[in-house]
Amino acid sequence: MKLIIAIVQDKDSSKLSNALVEADIRATKLSTTGGFLRAGNTTFLIGVEEDKIETVLAIIKESSQKREQYMAPPINLDSPMEATHTYPIEVQVGGATVFVLPVDSFYHF
Amino acid sequence: MKLIIAIVQDKDSSKLSNALVEADIRATKLSTTGGFLRAGNTTFLIGVEEDKIETVLAIIKESSQKREQYMAPPINLDSPMEATHTYPIEVQVGGATVFVLPVDSFYHF
Amino acid sequence: MKLIIAIVQDKDSSKLSNALVEADIRATKLSTTGGFLRAGNTTFLIGVEEDKIETVLAIIKESSQKREQYMAPPINLDSPMEATHTYPIEVQVGGATVFVLPVDSFYHF
Ligand code: NI
Numbered sequence: 560m561k562l563i564i565a566i567v568q569d570k571d572s573s574k575l576s577n578a579l580v581e582a583d584i585r586a587t588k589l590s591t592t593g594g595f596l597r598a599g600n601t602t603f604l605i606g607v608e609e610d611k612i613e614t615v616l617a618i619i620k621e622s623s624q625k626r627e628q629y630m631a632p633p634i635n636l637d638s639p640m641e642a643t644h645t646y647p648i649e650v651q652v653g654g655a656t657v658f659v660l661p662v663d664s665f666y667h668f
Numbered sequence: 669m670k671l672i673i674a675i676v677q678d679k680d681s682s683k684l685s686n687a688l689v690e691a692d693i694r695a696t697k698l699s700t701t702g703g704f705l706r707a708g709n710t711t712f713l714i715g716v717e718e719d720k721i722e723t724v725l726a727i728i729k730e731s732s733q734k735r736e737q738y739m740a741p742p743i744n745l746d747s748p749m750e751a752t753h754t755y756p757i758e759v760q761v762g763g764a765t766v767f768v769l770p771v772d773s774f775y776h777f
Numbered sequence: 778m779k780l781i782i783a784i785v786q787d788k789d790s791s792k793l794s795n796a797l798v799e800a801d802i803r804a805t806k807l808s809t810t811g812g813f814l815r816a817g818n819t820t821f822l823i824g825v826e827e828d829k830i831e832t833v834l835a836i837i838k839e840s841s842q843k844r845e846q847y848m849a850p851p852i853n854l855d856s857p858m859e860a861t862h863t864y865p866i867e868v869q870v871g872g873a874t875v876f877v878l879p880v881d882s883f884y885h886f
Pocket residue numbers: 667763
C-alpha cells in the first residue's frame with residue numbers, strides 16, 4: 560500500500576475525480592485555501608496497492624498535465640476598436656505535483 | 669513518531685474529535701471539498717509516538733466504524749396512505765480509512 | 778525528496794507563505810475546519826530536496842515559532858472605569874508542528 564498525494568489545478572479537479580471513479584479508485588479531496596500560494600488547487604489523497612500505482616499515475620497525467628490552450632485576449636477597454644485586431648493567445652494550463660509516500664499500515668474500519 | 673491520517677464521515681467527526689481531546693491526543697482536521705468524491709468526509713492528521721498507535725486506532729474505530737442504523741424510510745408522496753405501512757429501514761453509516769505513515773523527523777517550534 | 782507537512786496558526790500563515798515565496802520554495806496550503814481542534818490553523822505541504830530541508834525548517838521556525846506578545850486586556854463592560862487601571866497582558870502566540878516524511882517517488886506532470 561502506498562499513499563499518493565496529488566495536487567492539481569481546480570480546473571482539472573473534476574476531470575480527475577471522474578477518471579478515478581471510472582477506474583474504481585477511491586480518493587479523498589482536500590480543499591485548498593484561497594491564498595496566493597498555488598491558489599485554486601485541489602489536493603487528492605489516494606491509497607493504492609503497489610500494482611495500481613502506474614495506473615493511477617497515468618490517470619493523473621492524462622487528466623491534468625500541463626498543456627497549451629488558446630484563449631481570447633483580454634479586451635482593451637481604453638481603445639475598444641483594437642479588439643477587432645486581436646488574436647487568441649496561447650497560455651499554459653494544468654500541471655500536477657505528485658508524491659508517492661510509503662505506508663506502514665492501513666486500516667479500514 | 670508516526671503520522672496517522674484518518675478519513676471519517678462528517679457525522680462522526682466531532683465524536684472522534686472529542687474522544688481524541690479526552691485522551692489528550694492532538695489532532696489537526698482538514699476540511700474536504702463539497703465534491704462528489706467522498707463528499708462530507710473529514711481528514712484528521714494525528715502525530716503519535718509508536719506506543720500510542722494502538723490507542724489512537726482503537727479510538728478511531730470506536731468513534732467511526734461502519735455500523736447499521738435504522739432510519740425512517742422516505743415518505744412516498746405519490747401515495748401518502750402507504751406511510752402507515754412503512755417500517756424503519758436499515759442503512760450502513762460510518763466507516764474510516766486510516767493510513768499510518770513513517771516519519772523521518774518531527775519538530776515543535 | 779522529502780515531504781514537509783507544517784501546521785501553523787492562521788495568524789502566521791501569510792508570513793510563512795511570503796517567506797517561502799521569497800526563498801523560491803513552492804508550497805500548497807490546506808485549509809483547516811473551523812472546528813475546536815486546533816481551529817484557526819493552516820497546513821502547508823512542501824516538497825523539498827534533502828539539501829533544502831534545513832533551510833525550510835529555519836523559515837518555518839522564523840515565521841511561526843511560539844513567542845510572547847503583549848495585548849490590551851479585554852475591557853470589563855460591567856465596570857468601565859476599571860479600564861483606566863488596566864495594563865497590557867502577556868500572551869503566547871504562534872507555534873508550529875512539523876513532520877518530515879520520506880517520499881518513495883515524486884512526479885511533475
Ligand atoms: Ni470502505
